[in-house]
Amino acid sequence: MKEISEIYLPDDVRYAEDHEWARLEVDKVRIGLDDYAQDQLGDIVFVELPQVGDTFKQGEEFATVESVKAVCECYLPVSGKIIAVNTALEESPELVNNSPYGDGWFVEVNPGDLSEMENLMTHVACMEKLKGAA
Template structure:
């Protein structure tokens, strides 16, 4: 497992304490899990995602991610309607391990309330949380 100093925590996304990231793209937000989360889970073998059109509130469970011997719930960092889900993860779940902030994205959300983004953590604040 990685040391905290080895983590890739880009500054163009915001972080949730439940280890998801959110990145504004136009009027939408892309969501995935952080480098820390994928590293803790180990080799990811399956990702269960919602369908476009489903709506969830901030903090609600929207899917699960599985390694060989663990299942973790995925929580909405921001509330809104699912515009797209990354269906390529069905066949290539390893993308979440290899490139968690690009190919490994999970859902695209149309925000209900733009101010929810402000409640998320910066990379520095997230790292501080991880240091506990």
């Protein structure tokens, strides 16, 4: 597992307490799992995603991620309707390990309330929190 200082937290996304990230892309928000969470889980073997059209409130469970011997629930960082899911994860769940902020994204959401983004942590705040917990 990585040392805290090795965790990559890019500055173009916001972070939720449970290690989901959210990136505002014009009128939609792309969601994924951060580097810390994928590293803790280890080799990811399966990601269960919602269906396009499902709607969730902020903080509701929308996906589960599985390694060989652990399961982790993911909570949507911003309310909204799912407009796209990353079907590449069906065949290649390892994308979450290899490219957590790129090809390993989970879903895209049509956000209900963009101000919710403000409740999420910046990369600086997220790193401080990790250091505090370590």
